Amino acid sequence: MAISLRDVVKRYRTGKVVVEALRGVSLEIPRGEYVSIMGPSGSGKSTLMNLMGALDRPTSGSVRIDGIELSGLSDRELAVVRRKKVGFVFQQFNLISKLTALENVALPMWFSGVSRSRRMRRARELLELVGLGHRVHHKPSEMSGGEQQRVAIARALANEPEIILADEPTGNLDTSSGMEVVRLLEELNAQGKTLVVVTHDTQFGRRARMRVKMRDGQVLEVER
Amino acid sequence: MIEYLRYSLRTLAHHKMRSFLTLLGVIIGIMAIVSMVSVGAGMEQALRKKLEDLGSDKIVVSPRIAYGTSSILLVDADAEALENLQGVAFVSPIYTVTSDVEYGGETQLLKVLGVDPEKAEETFGRGASSYSLLAGRWLGRGDRYKVVLGYSAAKDAFPREVSVGSRVRLHGREFEVVGVFSKTGDRDKDYSVYTSIDVLREIFGAGDRLTFIIIRVEKGSDIEQVRQRVEERLKRRKGTDKGYFVMTQQEIIQSVGSAYTVVKVVFGGLAGVSLIVGAIGIANTMIMNVTERRREIGILLASGADRMHVMRIFITDAALLGIAGGAAGLALGYGVSRAINLAAERYLGEGVLTTSVTPELAVFSLVFALLVGVVSGLYPAYRASRLEPVEALRA
Numbered sequence: 001m002a003i004s005l006r007d008v009v010k011r012y013r014t015g016k017v018v019v020e021a022l023r024g025v026s027l028e029i030p031r032g033e034y035v036s037i038m039g040p041s042g043s044g045k046s047t048l049m050n051l052m053g054a055l056d057r058p059t060s061g062s063v064r065i066d067g068i069e070l071s072g073l074s075d076r077e078l079a080v081v082r083r084k085k086v087g088f089v090f091q092q093f094n095l096i097s098k099l100t101a102l103e104n105v106a107l108p109m110w111f112s113g114v115s116r117s118r119r120m121r122r123a124r125e126l127l128e129l130v131g132l133g134h135r136v137h138h139k140p141s142e143m144s145g146g147e148q149q150r151v152a153i154a155r156a157l158a159n160e161p162e163i164i165l166a167d168e169p170t171g172n173l174d175t176s177s178g179m180e181v182v183r184l185l186e187e188l189n190a191q192g193k194t195l196v197v198v199t200h201d202t203q204f205g206r207r208a209r210m211r212v213k214m215r216d217g218q219v220l221e222v223e224r
Numbered sequence: 225m226i227e228y229l230r231y232s233l234r235t236l237a238h239h240k241m242r243s244f245l246t247l248l249g250v251i252i253g254i255m256a257i258v259s260m261v262s263v264g265a266g267m268e269q270a271l272r273k274k275l276e277d278l279g280s281d282k283i284v285v286s287p288r289i290a291y292g293t294s295s296i297l298l299v300d301a302d303a304e305a306l307e308n309l310q311g312v313a314f315v316s317p318i319y320t321v322t323s324d325v326e327y328g329g330e331t332q333l334l335k336v337l338g339v340d341p342e343k344a345e346e347t348f349g350r351g352a353s354s355y356s357l358l359a360g361r362w363l364g365r366g367d368r369y370k371v372v373l374g375y376s377a378a379k380d381a382f383p384r385e386v387s388v389g390s391r392v393r394l395h396g397r398e399f400e401v402v403g404v405f406s407k408t409g410d411r412d413k414d415y416s417v418y419t420s421i422d423v424l425r426e427i428f429g430a431g432d433r434l435t436f437i438i439i440r441v442e443k444g445s446d447i448e449q450v451r452q453r454v455e456e457r458l459k460r461r462k463g464t465d466k467g468y469f470v471m472t473q474q475e476i477i478q479s480v481g482s483a484y485t486v487v488k489v490v491f492g493g494l495a496g497v498s499l500i501v502g503a504i505g506i507a508n509t510m511i512m513n514v515t516e517r518r519r520e521i522g523i524l525l526a527s528g529a530d531r532m533h534v535m536r537i538f539i540t541d542a543a544l545l546g547i548a549g550g551a552a553g554l555a556l557g558y559g560v561s562r563a564i565n566l567a568a569e570r571y572l573g574e575g576v577l578t579t580s581v582t583p584e585l586a587v588f589s590l591v592f593a594l595l596v597g598v599v600s601g602l603y604p605a606y607r608a609s610r611l612e613p614v615e616a617l618r619a
């Protein structure tokens with residue numbers, strides 16, 4: 001399994017109010033699967049994604065990524081899991097504005113200790129792969145939303161992770177650049193990456209082989 | 225390390241104005257330190273040089289010019305009494321006055337040093353940066369109404385340059401110029417006139433009075449022991465050890481040095497206060513920075529950074545800010561120091577007040593600025609590194 005969740009509960013405490021964002025989620029995602037997660041706003045989709053990407057810890061329950069149980073790991077070890085196993089794509093692109101496209105893509109490789117020259121070479125290759133070979137020295141502010149999201153996808157691929165987690169990757173894009181991003185992500189899945197996308201776009205969501213419906217912090221149904 | 229620097233440079237460049245404002249405190253602090261300490265260091269250097277000119281084997285006996293104690297009168301007999309002391313190679317009594325000197329119809333007030341003509345060369349012509357002749361000869365045995373002029377006394381004091389063979393009138397008497405010294409760079413020396421002590425005292429009715437005594441110690445003798453013997457002998461003769469001092473060049477340098485250390489510490493301390501303000505400024509901006517850059521921190525964490533990476537990134541930022549502020553402050557401080565120098569030269573005359581930005585001072589101020597940066601960046605960096613990835617990304 002690429003990702004497996006068992007009885008995962010996540011509670012957020014803001015002051016005295018406790019929000020139960022996930023109330024016992026169990027889910028198995030095989031390697032190379034193409035998964036969409038859909039559900040109303042506040043149903044816990046992003047919370048689930050963050051747990052699957054080792055960005056956060058569950059309040060209880062077990063999360064395994066590529067067979068690694070996360071519950072006993074230190075912050076540092078969690079960082080290593082993020083670095084090696086997952087690539088994130090966010091709705092807001094989340095590029096670093098002071099860095100060029102090339103440097104943004106190279107960033108994850110800095111933390112995994114790849115030499116500068118190899119980093120730059122690979123970052124350039126990845127940008128070419130997402131069709132941005134002509135934009136390497138542009139800053140995010142000098143690029144369109146679609147281009148920025150493609151840079152983000154290139155960055156997600158930098159450390160050659162098994163798993164791509166995309167939280168509403170087309171949410172901020174117009175239809176045509178959204179299509180472009182979908183096409184790109186599906187291509188990666190076709191090449192063997194496990195792909196998990198959260199989306200409100202039913203057209204997009206229906207394309208996945210495995211479709212997860214959520215409501216109120218629970219998995220309502222899984223379609224295959 | 226290089227990578228952290230590269231990253232921080234990007235941050236600095238991206239927020240130029242904010243970085244500059246953050247740095248203002250450090251820039252001003254370092255500028256103040258550099259310029260103030262350079263004044264102290266310059267004074268000290270000038271004095272040291274002056275004293276080193278005396279030569280390291282010399283002891284000076286001089287009346288103490290101080291309030292409360294009446295200064296002791298030194299006379300020929302005192303100097304003679306020192307000649308047969310063990311370890312003393314040579315005793316040269318000096319009498320100085322400020323006198324009117326006339327040449328070519330123009331009268332100037334100049335310092336005149338009377339020395340035994342026979343001992344003139346040995347007194348002034350030996351040692352590190354002593355006098356050398358530009359023209360003519362030294363005073364010699366039997367010279368009476370002869371003078372040797374300091375460089376500026378000959379070249380600058382009078383409308384017409386005084387040359388060897390000319391005659392000048394000193395307090396109404398005619399003297400022949402037999403020599404001119406090369407420039408020493410010491411304004412005081414360069415404007416002085418050198419002549420026979422006996423003639424000078426006759427003219428001014430000074431009897432057997434002396435202004436100070438220069439003693440040279442025999443090679444191989446312990447200068448401190450000789451100094452003590454001189455002191456004892458004088459104490460016996462004068463019945464007191466007050467009102468005059470017997471000092472070796474080393475002691476003079478030490479006492480002067482410590483006086484200027486006080487000056488430097490006080491100046492440096494004042495500047496240090498402004499640096500603390502600068503440090504608080506950096507810390508403050510860095511903390512605001514952490515809040516503002518939460519999203520960036522989240523991105524870094526999602527890209528596989530761990531807490532140490534984040535911590536190092538923020539410390540490097542602060543260190544770079546510190547160094548940048550230090551460099552700017554050093555450059556400005558150097559400018560101020562040069563300006564003080566030029567102004568002093570112009571309005572006070574050459575060599576009166578020189579400032580000096582020593583390499584030590586430059587390095588110290590950079591290291592200090594770096595330290596200020598790092599220290600004030602530690603807590604903000606720690607805060608940054610404690611952020612939870614998900615929280616940071618929600619910003």
Ligand SMILES: Nc1ncnc2c1ncn2[C@@H]1O[C@H](COP(=O)(O)OP(=O)(O)OP(=O)(O)O)[C@@H](O)[C@H]1O
Binds near residue numbers: 014040041
């Ligand atoms: N850090 C947090 N602190 C407090 N409450 C939170 C936090 N993160 C999420 N929540 C709450 O948990 C619930 C689930 O949030 P989540 O972001 O997972 O929903 P979502 O399905 O992604 O919604 P959307 O479609 O709007 O993105 C919401 O009620 C949200 O307010």
Ligand SMILES: [Mg+2]
Binds near residue numbers: 045046047167
């Ligand atoms: Mg969401």
